[in-house]
Amino acid sequence: MKDARGRDTLTPEYRWALPAVLLGDGGGSRPVRRSTRDWLVDIAVFLLACGVTLVTLDELRGVPAPLLLAEQVLGALACASVWLRRRWPVGLALVLTALSTFLELVGGASLVALFTVAVHRPFKVSGPIALLNVLTIPPYLLIRPQQELPPLEWGIVLGALLLTVYAWGIVVRARRQLIWSLRQRADAAAEQARQAERERIAREMHDVLAHRVSMLSLHAGALEFRPDAPAADIARAAGAIRANAHLALQDLRQVIGVLRHPGAGGDDPVPERPQPTLADLPSLVEECRQAGMDVRLEQRAAGAPDGLGRNVYRIVQEALTNARKHAEGEPVTVTVTGAPGEGLAAEVRNPLGDPLAHRHAPRLPGAGAGLIGLAERAELAGGRLEHGPTPEGQFVVRARLPWPRGTTGENT
Incomplete structure (x- = not known):
């Protein structure tokens, strides 16, 4: 066959x-x-x-x-x-x-x-x-x-x-x-469903842990290059490392729990764990600011369905992680707009930065699958994702997902 x-x-x-x-x-x-x-x-x-x-x-x-x-x-x-x-x-x-x-x-x-x-x-x-x-x-x-x-x-x-x-x-x-x-x-068909489930869990694990690990690396790097920092700053960085490590372990435990019990959710394609929505974007941006990033959020959309908001959240999260890896210290602008019937658009823009400015600083290793995974996520949601440098010297990640008319989420 x-x-x-x-x-x-x-x-x-x-x-x-x-x-x-x-x-x-x-x-x-x-x-x-x-x-x-x-x-x-x-x-x-x-x-x-x-x-x-x-x-x-x-x-x-x-x-x-x-x-x-x-x-x-x-x-x-x-x-x-x-x-x-x-x-x-x-x-x-x-x-x-x-x-x-x-x-x-x-x-x-x-x-x-x-x-x-x-x-x-x-x-x-x-x-x-x-x-x-x-x-x-x-x-x-x-x-x-x-x-x-x-x-x-x-x-x-x-x-x-x-x-x-x-x-x-x-x-x-x-x-x-x-x-x-x-x-x-x-x-x-059953084998294809199992393969799709494994890919979904791997994508979920990457989306969650890549952000947490990048935060750990950022705070640890600050402690490494500023050993003479004030005690309050060192304590704040150590607290952030401890909190992100705890959250990373918690997220990993929840994802592995889903992997051990793949049938617990029945036909629901969403893992059995608390999932972020569009309303959690301000918290994500604030967390990045506390880690030292210069992030500006312009959110002109609310009340999106939970699945749609979760996809936008993951796209913005991965884009911020990439900006933190490849354009450290550069300002980042996050823009989210949309309405029912018009679609939901998310754009993350940051300057490319000077690669020679951080040539001696250790860089976070990457699998190179982050943007590929985001493109797959957008296609599965019926939308599209574009990314790449612009003539103005900036790097842009732009996604547009369909938002059917008459559908809203719990966080209206």
Whole structure:
């Protein structure tokens, strides 16, 4: 089975199990362990073949004793060979088809073999065998003429019987393939959902911890480069480090809790933890100011839905983190505007700064996935995100998300 990109989605377990389900063997000549249902089906098929053989036995009256003995022996062996139909369906069908050309008591087992081939082999294999069965009807009627019906009518009856059995097998095979396909698609969808959940949790962890760790690095750097700072400033920086470390551990514990219990939220895509909204932007900006950043907030939007406000909050948070990493000491302007029906726009702008001014200062390592994650977040919300330097020497992160008319959040 292929996905939308043309990649094979069958897992190794399914590739091994597919022959067992559709072909009746485990690959090659290795037999498959029969299930309870398989045993019941095989017993029923064996009894059916025996029943047809016993009914046909009445038609052998007047047959010479040697031929009657041969019929009985080969008929019994044919019924017993039905138990081999799962391992060698094609070979068994060919042998029984050849025997049924001139023997009466092999007919029941031959029908079972034809049905088995139709179920367990593709049309390019089962089709010629079905055609071979039909071609054996004229020689059979010449060798064993029937008294009840003319040869033409009896041939039509036998042909209809063979084609009915073969068509039944084709229908059973098609149904099994459909069930298998639906099961595989369900498993693939479940795996994609698990992958999406892991990516969502990773994105949430990055959004939360990147901000906290950058705050820790900023305060620790201040203590490192100003060891002679006043005691009050050192105490304030140490308190900020302790508070942000506590918050980082708390956020990490909550995200890991969601990872350990991924099904606790049901169909809700939002993690089970307190989530920021648009009303929390002033607190975020104030926290950055206390860390020494020069941030100006212009917020001309309120009452956005919680999910929309959370996306804008995360975008602004990541943009401030990047500004703190790459343009330390430069002023940052955050502008949030929007209204229902018009969309919600967020822009974070800061000068690029002089890279030589901080060439000796340690820089925070980054994975380079922050802006990529923000672009993905904006696309998932139905919006878009743009970022990059401007001719005026500034770096801008600009996002615009849809805000449907008539929708508001709790913080109105």
